[in-house]
Amino acid sequence: MSPAPTTHVETVDFVMLYIVGISVILLLGITATMIYFVFKYHRKKGHQPVDIHGNFWLELIWIAVPTALVLSMFYFGYTGFRDLRDIPADAFKVKVEAMMWKFSFKYDNGKQTDTLYVPINTPIHLEMTSVDVNHAFFIPAFRIKEDIINNKVTDLYFKPEELGKYDVACAEYCGLKHSMMYTAVKVLPKQEFDAWYDAKSNESTSVITK
Numbered sequence: 299m300s301p302a303p304t305t306h307v308e309t310v311d312f313v314m315l316y317i318v319g320i321s322v323i324l325l326l327g328i329t330a331t332m333i334y335f336v337f338k339y340h341r342k343k344g345h346q347p348v349d350i351h352g353n354f355w356l357e358l359i360w361i362a363v364p365t366a367l368v369l370s371m372f373y374f375g376y377t378g379f380r381d382l383r384d385i386p387a388d389a390f391k392v393k394v395e396a397m398m399w400k401f402s403f404k405y406d407n408g409k410q411t412d413t414l415y416v417p418i419n420t421p422i423h424l425e426m427t428s429v430d431v432n433h434a435f436f437i438p439a440f441r442i443k444e445d446i447i448n449n450k451v452t453d454l455y456f457k458p459e460e461l462g463k464y465d466v467a468c469a470e471y472c473g474l475k476h477s478m479m480y481t482a483v484k485v486l487p488k489q490e491f492d493a494w495y496d497a498k499s500n501e502s503t504s505v506i507t508k
């Protein structure tokens with residue numbers, strides 16, 4: 299497996315697999331028990347059913363085990379979420395403006411682009427707002443997504459660790475051309491990014507197209 303493009307990928311995928319894994323094991327276990335009971339306790343001639351009034355240990359187990367499982371899901375979900383929200387103060391800031399139906403990226407030095415360019419191995423902080431309706435910023439390969447709201451600033455954070463070009467999509471239905479509201483994030487080597495950042499032209503001459 300190739301290395302993940304950001305550290306968030308491992309965290310988010312782990313939580314996902316953990317929850318789905320537990321759910322699948324429980325589904326199979328409960329279904330198997332149910333089928334077994336249907337055969338074991340079906341009506342038989344000459345069999346007298348008896349009522350059972352409580353079983354302390356059984357009840358303790360079926361309260362304690364699901365509680366522990368759900369709390370562990372919460373724990374991994376919460377620590378993963380904290381990683382996504384813990385934005386380093388020295389992160390490289392890019393302002394994102396969403397509008398029907400495109401994204402615009404503004405850098406501190408005045409540069410403005412339609413494609414997001416970022417240097418590798420650098421924490422990136424996106425400060426996002428919308429000039430019209432609600433949108434959402436989604437980079438599937440990085441496992442990050444956040445709403446973009448009019449008159450409000452929302453944030454996203456990631457640290458790219460793999461060079462390349464990754465899809466960015468709007469993930470909130472925002473009108474007629476919502477389905478075409480796509481752009482890309484290009485992760486460049488540090489030197490190449492600096493050259494682009496300091497150059498007059500807005501477009502990168504990068505050969506990265508994958």
Ligand SMILES: [Cu+2]
Binds near residue numbers: 397468
């Ligand atoms: Cu949109």
